[in-house]
Amino acid sequence: MIDLCKFCQHKSKASEQLSDSELSAQSDNCAEYRFKKGDRIIRQGTLSSNVVFLREGLVKLHMTGPLHEQIIKLTNGPSYLGLPTTFGDKVNHYSVTAIEDSLVCFIDLNTFKTFIMNNPVFAFELFIELCINELNSYHRCVNRTQKQVSGSLAENLLFFADDIYHSDEFILPLSREELGNLIDASRESVSRTLNEFQNEGLIQIDSKKIILLDKKRLQLISQYG
Amino acid sequence: MIDLCKFCQHKSKASEQLSDSELSAQSDNCAEYRFKKGDRIIRQGTLSSNVVFLREGLVKLHMTGPLHEQIIKLTNGPSYLGLPTTFGDKVNHYSVTAIEDSLVCFIDLNTFKTFIMNNPVFAFELFIELCINELNSYHRCVNRTQKQVSGSLAENLLFFADDIYHSDEFILPLSREELGNLIDASRESVSRTLNEFQNEGLIQIDSKKIILLDKKRLQLISQYG
DNA sequence: ATAACTTTGTGATAGAAATCACAATTGAAT
DNA sequence: ATTCAATTGTGATTTCTATCACAAAGTTAT
Structure with a gap:
């Protein structure tokens, strides 16, 4: 289990900014899962207790609207899944389901927070990623x-x-x-x-x-x- | 002009985390404008060169879609306007227009970046704000x-x-x-x-x-x- | 292989809202 | 006050898409 994250081929742009010791801390506080097509990764309405990172695969973010289910967006790895739903509220506001076999890492929330607090470049990269996501979500909605x-x-x-x-x-x-x-x-x-x-x-x-x-x-x- | 920001009654949750010296630095690198109803505050397609903070008033965020104009959302102060459009790309992806007389502060981008880099609590608050915004944008879109x-x-x-x-x-x-x-x-x-x-x-x-x-x-x- | 279930295709119908057209009202400028 | 422009109201028509209904094709399990 030592330094698994350090040699990960699917780092996020943010986690490329982590130091060796931070990556090692992440390895120790992180679990890897494989999901089959159709498996639910995050369930709307449940507590969001981990940062979820999609290493490989393809997933849909979806939520139940007033009339029917809606797919908010599709995301392929490598990418964080549900940062907004993890940090924006205690409860998940949307579900994430694999639409192709996917490899996902669950990272301990407090460990991740420590990185944000102690590594400003990491925090800034995340910040930028969120900004871009929000712009994209506006465009998708208009379209x-x-x-x-x-x-x-x-x-x-x-x-x-x-x-x-x-x-x-x-x-x-x-x-x-x-x-x-x-x-x-x-x-x-x-x-x-x-x-x-x-x-x-x-x-x-x-x-x-x-x-x-x-x-x-x-x-x-x-x-x- | 000294310490205007320190005594501002309309601080963002994030800027409440700024130290006195940071607030003073912000005062020195910030300009205040009043906009009349109907005035354009941010123009889609132009370069985004400042952080824009709405102290008082009501504005609409809007962008031109494939067929017609769309109002993305309404925001009243105090609130940052267009963090995503400022940090997500060099060019503004949407416009912001006052729909009631508004008081707006333009904060120097580099000064603001310094705060993000040096004040992790400030950065974390911004991060949370962005997450909540993104969740809200999903809900608005579904609705x-x-x-x-x-x-x-x-x-x-x-x-x-x-x-x-x-x-x-x-x-x-x-x-x-x-x-x-x-x-x-x-x-x-x-x-x-x-x-x-x-x-x-x-x-x-x-x-x-x-x-x-x-x-x-x-x-x-x-x-x- | 057969049965049971899910997904998909296709026609007919209904409904919500856009568009068009024009009148009426309001507001701004001179 | 008067003119011109912009905003608003309202009816008639058209268009797009949802819904309904049912058949066909695929999938899964036994």
Whole structure:
């Protein structure tokens, strides 16, 4: 268990600022778990007692809204999960669920706090990360409220290809229902719109497998659709 | 100009953690401005070069979406404005406009950074504030995407009464159009829904003046409408 | 393999809200 | 006071999407 964190290949930008002794302290106060696709990592409504760091994998942050479930965002590792829900309140305001097999570290809250208090560069990096997250959350919200189904769908297909899988061909890790929760549409509308995209030659669908055929046009739809 | 900040009655929770010498340094590197209703305080797209602190007043954070303007949120003082846009990127991602006469302090960025680096309690307070902001932004987004016009409108009327004016009778500081930008509805829908509310005896409207008559029912509409 | 359950596709219908169009009101400027 | 511009109210129409209903296809378990 000695110095596991020191040699971790998936450090956050903040934890790259930790000293050897701090990393060693983190190793001693940290537990590693593997989650299978579908496993709940953080549960809305429960006490948040650890800092959660996603080393590898893909997860969804989601919360129950007034009418239905909503996926707030998707995050792939390496990245902290739920800093806001850990430090913003005692209780988790949202859930986190693996949508692909994921490797997660749970870091003791007090140890983490010590780093913030004693290592200003670490604290500053976290601070910056939170700022960027908040900006992104504003952008996501503006987009999801203003775009219609085809626009949001195109946007998210491009997001999967460009930011998650780095390939124009990928296995969609979400059901149609979940895709709907991500873009604020019903299961049926997602189905229909995906088929429209296929009929117009924008994409090719083979059940969960998606191939993006015309990214230029998808980009246009994402912007103005 | 000596120690203006020290005796400021509108300190942020974070700046209450600053030492006398730090407050004095802040006084020396800080400028105070008064903005009239309608004045732009931060302009989307320009360089963000100062930390902006709203001492008194009421402002809207807003950004241009793919289709129209959207009000991200309303903030009243005392509160930092645009920490995310100041530290998250060099360029402002959103605008801030006074919707009531406001008193604002511009704090030198480097001075502020020094505080973060040298005063961990200050940094931690800011960190917590950002976390809470992000949680709130998630909740606002879920609500505005899932509720329909009457629900969002009821929610925001209650927000004005309870959180901004602390009175069930207030002068609405936004035009119908702006209210629409806040709840993702058209100007016309806002007009119509306000009138419905009046016809059902929920509120009384006298042009900009609003009186909430039945908050219980407004709460129900806010939840399930 | 079969049964039971979940996910998905697709047509028909209904409903909420945008848009369009225009009148009325308010406010600002001269 | 008068003019011009901006804001607001209201009806008619259109559009998008949710919902409903049911069939088809996949998955999982026994």
